[in-house]
Amino acid sequence: MDSLAPQRHPHPWRVFSATSIGVVAVFLSLSGLTVALPTVARELDASGAQSTWILLGYMLVTTALILVFGRLADIIGRRPLYLAGLITFTVATGLCMLAPSAGWLVAARVLQGAGAAAIVTNNTALLTDTFPPRTLGRALGWNATVAAVAQVVGPVIGGAATAVFGWRGLFVVVLPVGLLAIAASIAVIPRGPSRAVTREPFDVSGAVLSTALLAAVVLALTPGAGSTPWLPWACGAVSLVLAVTFVAVQIRRTHPLVDLSLFRNRGIALVLAAVLVNAIATYAVTLLVSLYGQAVSGISAVAAGALVMPVAIGTVVAAAAAGSLMLRFSPRTLTATGMGLNAVGLLGVTLLLSPDGGSLGATAPFLFVLGCGTGLFMTPSTSALMLTAPADRRGIANGLRSTLQNVGYLLSTALALVFATAGLSAAARQAAYGGTLGTLGSAEVARFVDNVRAVGIALAVVALLGVGVCLAFPRRNPAATVHTLESVTPLKESA
CATH class of the missing domain: 4.10.860 (DNA Excision Repair, Uvrb; Chain A)
Incomplete structure (x- = not known):
């Protein structure tokens, strides 16, 4: 037996618990700042471009380095790189908390994103090494669930933390989570071989x-x-x-950074395409609704967090129900239904927005529907990917899923920001990010609202296209799906 081969952990769910703390920290930082962005922009006097990069800098670096760190982990080992990522992320979180200027915050967010990339990449790889094949699908499904729930709860926590501690509140909350993740990971993650299983060169x-x-x-x-x-x-x-x-x-390349051969499998290619489309369609919604509420209606960050709470509730409810639904319905049916609910939620929210800002409360049911669509899509899509990918390629396939999901988040945010502020003057763009657009007159407000509505409709169209992608999934017997993976989410106690 190769001495460099990964050793299975006698208690793999302990490793999962430790790495989940890091996942929570990463995704809270990813989405939690969306509701606090206007407060940050005002207090640090950030320009429109700086406000944009406070969000995009983190996302760009994380997305760009996921594949890079995935390959580096195969060379220098997963545990060292994972711990280095946790330490980098936590130090950068402290620097964000202390930021005296917008430029400082952008730079700290970039560093934080680099640490997040090492965490996200090696989180999946560590689980793949730790869990036996028969329970790997369940672990990866839970991993995706933890990430998605942390992502949708992030704005709620961000708004509450801002109300208590100011805009630095999110980092005040995330910092101890990062420290806990470091301590738990050092204690639980086994010391594997100093070098990786493969000696393949880095691309x-x-x-x-x-x-x-x-x-x-x-x-x-x-x-x-x-x-x-x-x-x-x-x-x-x-x-x-x-x-x-x-x-x-x-x-x-003989040993490429991205194994494009996986895309030759039609089922894998369709699931990965659906993951990308879903991320593009849904991620920017909480950002747009939060910006609209603060810039047009003048609500606070904590009110903005409460405003988008139905998304988090819907996601948790649907994700919890998805395991049982998978006993009766195929991933194809459930993911297509989830995408359809996303489209309905997006259209409902979009059509309720108006320049007077008086319809915010009425958006709650549609935000809940959007959350249900996200939760319903999440677990079955991971199930479909794990079922379609060969057993010895599930870790790589899930790594590609994570990469494309982050690419979708990045594109969704960038496209939403550029089109929501299209045609606005530099001063109006800065006021929109700072939550003070209403002070510049009704014409600028009306233009901004029209832009936001156009973006919402475009995202709904993307979600409808996603329905078509999901309906093209290979047909699977739902009972066979659950039996094969032992259920990606726990229908019974999983640990």
Whole structure:
């Protein structure tokens, strides 16, 4: 037996519990700042571009480095890189909490995103190494559930923390979670071999190309990315060239950064496409509703957190019910239904928004429907991926799922921000981010609301396209799905 092979842990669910703490910290930081962004922008006097990068800097670096750190973990070992990520993330969280200026906060968020990438990547890899094949699907399903719930609860916690501690409150909450994750991981995660199972070389060119590609895409979409009007177009053209080059390089590599051969499996390709589409369609909604509520209605950050709470409630309720529903319905049916609910929720929320800001309370039922759609999509999609992927490729397939999900979050945020503030002056854009747009007059408010509604309708259309993708999934017998994976979420006690 190869001495470098991963050793199964006698108590794998303890490892899961420890790594879940890190996942919670990462996704609270990812989504929790959305409701506090207007407060941050006002108190740090952030420009529109700086406000955008406070969110996008974290997301861009996390997304770009997930694949890079995934390969590095195969070379230097998972535990060291995971712990390094936790320490980096926690230190950066402290720097965010102490930020005296917008530029400082952007830089600290970038560092925080680098640590988050190492956590997210190695979280999946550690679970793959720790759990036996018969329970791996369940563990990865729970992992996705923890991440999704932390993500949707983030705005609620962010709003409450801002009310108590000011805009630094989110980092005050996340910091001890990071410290707890470090302590638990050191105590529980086993010391594996100092080197990885594989001695395959690291694909440096793939890492550079993938990072440059994502950066070019974000720069092409980011308002205020540059002082010249041609820069976004140039970045868009560069991103197309980089995308073609990246695919060509990966196809030729013996040991590529991204195993594109997985996409030859129609089932895997469809599930991964659905994950990307779902992330694009749904992620920006809480940001847009929060910005609308604070910029147009003048509500506080804590009220904005309460405003989007129905999304979190719906997600938790639907995710809890999904395991039982999988006994009767296939992942194909459940994911398509979830996407359809997302479209209904998006349209309902969008059509209720108005320049007078008086319809906020009426959005709650549709936000709940949106949350139910997210929760209903989440577990069956992971189930479908684990069922379709070969047993020895489930870790890699789930890594691709995580990457594409983060790409979807990044694109959703970037597109929502650029189109929601399209046509606004620099001052109006800064006021929209700072929650003071109403002071600039009704014309600017009306333009902003029209933009937000247009974005909402576009996202609903994306969700409807996602329904079609889900309906193209291979047909599966629901009982066979549950039996094969021993249920991705626990129909009975899992630990």
